[in-house]
Amino acid sequence: MSSWNEMKHEPAARTNVLNPIRVILERDMKPPQDHPLPMINLGLGEPSKAHGYTLPAEINQAMIAAVNSETANGYGPATGSIPAREAVAKKFSTPEFPISPNNVIMSFGCSGALYNAIAVLCEAGSHLLVASPGFPLCQPIC
DSSP: OOSGGGOOOOOOGGGGOOOHHHHIIIIITOOOTTOSSOOOOOTTSOOOGGGTOOOOHHHHHHHHHHHHHTSSSSOOOTTOOHHHHHHHHHHHOOSSSOOOGGGOOOOSHHHHHHHHHHHHHOOTTOOOOOOSSOOTTSOOOO
8 A cells, every 4th residue: 555545444333423412403403594683503612603603803813822822732731721710710709609710620612511520420330311312422421
């Protein structure tokens, strides 16, 4: 074999897995075309220009600056960076109920948040009810 183009293989059977959540969000929950208000679909966590959402220029410039700095090109802390956790704690704290950044846990998307929630609430052998359809990336861990 002299190149990748000559490689012959069959795709894994798993590639044909039906994702019922995507079906519901992409087919069944589309807003009407003639809706009087502009709508941004955040159902799949994809706030993009293609879905009607344009980021402010300051955010785009901040992301470009972060990439160009070459100081943000690796994995961050699994619980979130300290500045991000401090910002969340400040935003949601009240005088009666202050929140410590040490009690803020960030996650990457819904799957990570669900995994974390299940992991702290269940022990091995626990019984867990899982909705169907559910989100296929969130495997039961109990």
